[in-house]
Amino acid sequence: MEKRQIKNTDLLVAPVNFGGNVFGWTLNEKESFDILDQFTAGGFNFIDTADTYSWWVNGKGGQSEEIIGKWMKERNNRNDLVIATKVGSETKEHGFDISKKHILKSVDESLARLQTDHIDLYYTHFDDQKTPVEETLEAYDEIIKAGKVRYIAASNLSPERLKESFEVAEKNNLPKYVALQPHYNLLEREKFESQYADLVKEYDLSVFTYWSLAAGFLTGKYRSEDDLNKSARGEGVRKYLDDKGLNVVKALDEISTRLETTQASVALAWLLANSLVTAPIVSATSESQLKTLFAAPELKLGSEDVELLNKVSQY
Template sequence: MTTIGNSDLSVFPLALGGNVFGWTADRDASFAILDAFVEGGGNFVDTADSYSAWAPGHSGGESETIIGEWLAARSRPEVVVATKVSQHPDFRGLSAANVRAAAEASLKRLGVDAIDLYYAHFDDEETPLDETVGAFGQLVSDGLVRHVAVSNYSAERIQEWLRIADETGVARPVAIQPHYNLVHRNDVEESIAPLAQRENLGLVPYFALAKGFLTGKYRSTDAAGHDSPRAEGAAVYATPQGLQIIDTLERIGDAHGASIAATALAWLRAQPTVVAPIASASRLEQVPALLEGGRLELTADEVAELTRVSTWTPEA
């Protein structure tokens, strides 16, 4: 187990992504995946109020609803649930009134008294940041949220959030959720990770498996033949360097009797301030690799080799 930043949240070092629940995994499949994750030692589930509003016939909140039904059916197991606000069709943006209304709607869907970790999903530059910071702080003061976090924010805006929180005496964020993996490193490593390290914030990276590319499933930039909704997004990484990363993951994983996916997650976990990468499973048989990714420990030389082979220098 590991602790998120300076919070009291003790979590398994791999978060189960809830973006698929009610989308590519129906209610029964979602329940089975959640059961297997918890039975395997997992206790950290990540979702958002907007999941899965993008799917035809959906309006948002489907993932939270399924997680809430599962929590109720399992007599509320000791699971840390993170959710987010700003993208639900009915609750867009981060005005104080919207943050409050969205949080109350999430609480109702999840069937819990308090949200363990509540993210500002995307920055809302149309709302004064001090208004947003105050709204999140009030949720903590009122006991509706245990801890605050930010997702998809620049380092500059995170630093400003921290300044406002400190000056007004409200709860500071304890976590940052950035897009970070072996084929998408530079933005985080150059600005977000140093800030997280300096301010004792935990990184909870999303797209930890690069939309499935880092499972080794996509060896061509041609997405044809793959039925995953993310196939096209994953296949773009199948460049010569991307395939070299996969080959290296496969060789290192084989030395541990581990999958490519688990090895990619283990590399991410080894990076400074990373507490728990997020990875989702649409099928029950995918869960063991995720759990393995939360336990596999690579050697320093293996981490260094993967870091070297995945280093990308922009053209001048």
């Protein structure tokens, strides 16, 4: 499998990024180990998590990092992987926080849970809207120089704060973000395409999309309100049960049938056909779901397929 380089780094990643929010939530430790074993056996090496996953289970988080850390320790495979985690998210214990004090404390806690001496890609998860950009970047500068973090990235920053981050970094010789993690999929196009795409080009950022399958809606398993109880995440897709959402699923049905693949693989292939997207982030909780992920990079959509999907998903 051809690896893709994260721009402005020496990191090479397979074109699917595993979303670790399921570890310690819908997958227990043993099940998580099994999925991770299968994922890496398939030639994939990029795992995404956050210090607060899965805070919705215990109000604090840390389970996902702990599971990944135990698995890497047992498998002795840390050097074969690219590990991304995040700082700044809200929990029951504290609000959004990207202050220097919080970052310096949080990075050590993440390293301990991951049982590693460095994080490859460290994200600003959410903006607290009050910490000066310079303070945040100075904290990152300190932990990069200490060898705790290799590169930094951004998720859920406003276009204005993202732009300011690059201006401040340039002016003060501070680290620059190398990647953006936006909410982007066939049903969530407008915000990324209208507010972030030009910044991605201007600052030469790699893009790792989250909720790449619209919380599972783009798998085609939710077609009516009766389907919402099919999973723990079902209620989150209710908003997509409208004419647009169902037309997108219909197009995915048509293309996947013709190409003898799954709707989810087609939805991911649509993302990968976008030159701005380096690797979509997507989770799996079973072997069949993993096969869907594995198929996406091998699936080459024709121009007419991309055109149809663009048409039914337009905003």
